[in-house]
Amino acid sequence: MPAMTRLADDRGGSRRAALALAGGTAMAVALTTSGLAQSAPVEITMWSWVPNLQEQIDLFEERNPDIDVNLVNAGQGAAQYMELRNAIRAGRGAPDVVQIALDTQPTFQITGALLDIGLLGANEVADDFVEWAWAQVSAGGAVYGIPWDSGPMGIIYRGDIFDEVGIAEPATWDEFRAAAETLRAERPDAYITTAAFSAGAWTIALFWQAGARPFEMIDETTIRITMNSPEARQVADYWTGLIADDLVDTSAIFNTDWYSSLDRGRIASWITAAWGPSLLSQFTSDSMGSWRAMPLPQWDAAAPAASNWGGSTIAVMGSTEHPEAAARLALFLGADTDAAQMFIERQGLFPVLKERLASDSFLDATMEFYGGVSYNQVFASASELIDTSFEWSPFNDHVYQVLSSELSAAAANGGDLSEALDRVQEELVTYARAQGFTVVE
Amino acid sequence: MAPGPRTDGATLTASARVAPARATRRRRLARVPLAPYLFCLPFVLAFLAMVIFPMGYAAWLSLFQERMVGGTIFVGLANYAFVIADPKFWRGIQNVLWFGMVQIPVMLSLALVLALILDSSLVRARGLFRAVFYMPYAVPTVIAALIWGYLYGPSYGPFTQLADAMGWSRPAFLTERGMLWSIGNIVTWEYTGYNMIILFAALQAVPRDLEEAASLDGAGPVAFALHIKLPLIVPALMLCAIFSIIGTFQLFNEPQILQSLAPQVIRTDYTPNVYAYSLAFTSIQYNLAAAVSFVLAAILAVVSYVFIRLTSRFGASF
Numbered sequence: 001m002p003a004m005t006r007l008a009d010d011r012g013g014s015r016r017a018a019l020a021l022a023g024g025t026a027m028a029v030a031l032t033t034s035g036l037a038q039s040a041p042v043e044i045t046m047w048s049w050v051p052n053l054q055e056q057i058d059l060f061e062e063r064n065p066d067i068d069v070n071l072v073n074a075g076q077g078a079a080q081y082m083e084l085r086n087a088i089r090a091g092r093g094a095p096d097v098v099q100i101a102l103d104t105q106p107t108f109q110i111t112g113a114l115l116d117i118g119l120l121g122a123n124e125v126a127d128d129f130v131e132w133a134w135a136q137v138s139a140g141g142a143v144y145g146i147p148w149d150s151g152p153m154g155i156i157y158r159g160d161i162f163d164e165v166g167i168a169e170p171a172t173w174d175e176f177r178a179a180a181e182t183l184r185a186e187r188p189d190a191y192i193t194t195a196a197f198s199a200g201a202w203t204i205a206l207f208w209q210a211g212a213r214p215f216e217m218i219d220e221t222t223i224r225i226t227m228n229s230p231e232a233r234q235v236a237d238y239w240t241g242l243i244a245d246d247l248v249d250t251s252a253i254f255n256t257d258w259y260s261s262l263d264r265g266r267i268a269s270w271i272t273a274a275w276g277p278s279l280l281s282q283f284t285s286d287s288m289g290s291w292r293a294m295p296l297p298q299w300d301a302a303a304p305a306a307s308n309w310g311g312s313t314i315a316v317m318g319s320t321e322h323p324e325a326a327a328r329l330a331l332f333l334g335a336d337t338d339a340a341q342m343f344i345e346r347q348g349l350f351p352v353l354k355e356r357l358a359s360d361s362f363l364d365a366t367m368e369f370y371g372g373v374s375y376n377q378v379f380a381s382a383s384e385l386i387d388t389s390f391e392w393s394p395f396n397d398h399v400y401q402v403l404s405s406e407l408s409a410a411a412a413n414g415g416d417l418s419e420a421l422d423r424v425q426e427e428l429v430t431y432a433r434a435q436g437f438t439v440v441e
Numbered sequence: 442m443a444p445g446p447r448t449d450g451a452t453l454t455a456s457a458r459v460a461p462a463r464a465t466r467r468r469r470l471a472r473v474p475l476a477p478y479l480f481c482l483p484f485v486l487a488f489l490a491m492v493i494f495p496m497g498y499a500a501w502l503s504l505f506q507e508r509m510v511g512g513t514i515f516v517g518l519a520n521y522a523f524v525i526a527d528p529k530f531w532r533g534i535q536n537v538l539w540f541g542m543v544q545i546p547v548m549l550s551l552a553l554v555l556a557l558i559l560d561s562s563l564v565r566a567r568g569l570f571r572a573v574f575y576m577p578y579a580v581p582t583v584i585a586a587l588i589w590g591y592l593y594g595p596s597y598g599p600f601t602q603l604a605d606a607m608g609w610s611r612p613a614f615l616t617e618r619g620m621l622w623s624i625g626n627i628v629t630w631e632y633t634g635y636n637m638i639i640l641f642a643a644l645q646a647v648p649r650d651l652e653e654a655a656s657l658d659g660a661g662p663v664a665f666a667l668h669i670k671l672p673l674i675v676p677a678l679m680l681c682a683i684f685s686i687i688g689t690f691q692l693f694n695e696p697q698i699l700q701s702l703a704p705q706v707i708r709t710d711y712t713p714n715v716y717a718y719s720l721a722f723t724s725i726q727y728n729l730a731a732a733v734s735f736v737l738a739a740i741l742a743v744v745s746y747v748f749i750r751l752t753s754r755f756g757a758s759f
Binding site for chain 1: 511590595597709
């Protein structure tokens with residue numbers, strides 16, 4: 001699932017969803033009060049933007065007749081977080097179980113909004129998950145969410161264009177630059193890729209691969225912020241060079257014009273996550289079937305590293321009155337093999353359960369987007385190369401916004417991305433201090 | 442207005458013998474004027490709940506600082522001091538000022554010309570044209586911004602394709618230089634018809650015998666429009682201008698939608714309202730956002746007041 005905020009027009013939807021929630025709750029209350037003298041099932045509410053989730057919810061209710069789940073789509077990503085924050089502020093209306101993107105979980109965790117479900121069964125399934133994903137949701141024995149899906153990074157590219165101009169899959173970023181030069185020389189109307197600094201999450205994912213660790217919570221009130229570390233600068237300088245030499249495109253991504261650019265070959269590849277192909281395939285027509293996938297190029301071919309962009313967890317809200325029922329639902333959706341298989345097949349979620357990740361049915365699943373070939377192996381291998389130590393800040397929305405604002409402006413105007421990073425650093429330190437944190441630089 | 446009820450009362454007393462019960466009730470109401478208040482009540486309640494209470498709440502919020510660590514503290518007017526010293530806030534104000542100085546005159550001139558043409562005796566199918574010009578206003582601004590955002594597409598938007606086909610250089614709608622013009626175009630497209638309707642309504646109120654008198658004095662339709670009609674609808678024009686100024690300072694939907702197409706141009710401080718929104722909902726600084734709103738309202742009040750003072754002098758000299 002693209003766990004990122006993509007479109008601003010989610011907002012109306014979330015308001016509708018909130019109304020639907022109000023209506024749904026009223027109806028449910030009416031139903032429970034109107035009948036059933038025997039022990040009525042516990043009713044819990046879940047917020048999620050995963051499409052067609054009701055199928056898995058039905059399966060859960062079938063297996064757990066004592067629990068009724070009221071499923072609500074309160075918008076995707078930032079739109080939902082806004083609703084969630086408002087509900088937390090208001091002290092009512094929050095769900096019992098909620099989908100939260102991996103990168104935003106600490107933002108809610110630090111305010112004490114999420115329940116530690118470690119002793120409610122979560123610790124027992126710890127070993128079922130890929131390590132880096134479990135590291136993202138847990139701290140010692142405390143578990144604040146069950147990993148649901150992930151977005152190991154790779155590159156999807158137009159096989160037809162790469163073949164036409166004679167580019168092999170670049171194994172290192174240096175080779176990637178050479179490939180960009182070849183493509184510009186052969187096809188002056190095209191670029192090898194988009195430097196997507198308009199998406200803060202994309203930028204962070206590139207830093208993650210290079211070994212940058214911009215945030216570290218030293219204790220609950222102390223945070224280390226090093227946005228402009230040498231590793232991050234390495235990435236920034238590399239792209240500054242590509243942009244300066246007009247080797248990459250700098251458009252904003254996730255809009256019609258950009259999707260067309262990929263479909264019509266103005267842009268020949270997208271550095272993206274495992275969910276990228278299913279998203280992009282909704283917008284491709286001419287290029288359907290011409291796509292392939294490859295791993296991220298490496299900074300050091302001897303020490304390959306991958307990265308992650310997106311992915312979600314299923315968290316239980318601290319305010320729930322039914323912690324056990326809520327935890328049971330989170331565990332079912334995240335850790336049950338049947339549910340996981342359904343998510344792979346029906347919703348195209350990229351699995352975080354080791355067993356599913358290694359299964360043939362997953363690795364061999366084909367896509368029309370790739371011309372009926374399977375490239376899941378590329379992303380599955382990447383999943384094993386993701387460093388477990390990456391940490392997010394507890395104010396992730398703000399971080400993405402500042403990154404997007406500063407870096408996209410520098411990219412579009414041919415500025416120096418490293419200098420932009422210095423400004424990001426300064427802005428984030430100021431912000432963190434205003435939020436009451438002790439900041440270590 | 443005053444004589445109305447009185448004559449009405451007289452009729453009522455006269456007819457009191459016919460329907461005594463009703464008349465006495467009405468008379469009692471007339472003595473204790475409760476009815477007007479009752480009629481106002483729904484509005485007053487809604488006004489209190491939807492305007493006064495949220496404003497009070499925002500004013501209250503603006504005096505505090507909520508922090509992730511250490512909780513909420515009272516900071517007095519510190520948020521206001523921050524906003525007034527904040528270059529980002531002033532960048533937004535500067536943008537809307539530039540925007541308004543160009544867009545409002547263009548839009549109102551267009552609206553005025555259209556209204557005058559529609560009002561003249563030259564035009565047939567007046568109702569049809571009125572509806573067509575007004576139609577963009579019926580399109581929700583969010584939808585309009587999305588559609589225009591597509592049309593402005595730098596690589597595959599229709600205008601770009603047209604430019605490519607004709608061998609012209611591509612229009613730079615979504616760039617640093619082009620953006621305010623592009624937004625201005627959307628806003629003009631949306632609101633010209635709306636303003637035209639207000640001006641047209643005012644023109645309809647211009648007595649027709651003036652036209653006769655003017656033509657007897659030898660004035661053609663153009664002279665009549667410029668020297669008779671225009672001065673008579675100056676109050677309506679001023680009303681449109683005030684509405685437009687307020688709308689400009691509150692510019693939000695269009696830049697917010699276009700932001701996803703050009704985040705490098707439309708940054709979080711592009712307009713004051715975009716800034717307030719991003720402070721509140723992305724950066725979770727509700728307190729600062731509330732302060733931004735009040736400072737913006739204060740600036741708007743001053744600008745509107747100055748505008749009215751200046752133009753009332755101008756109107757008198759007309």
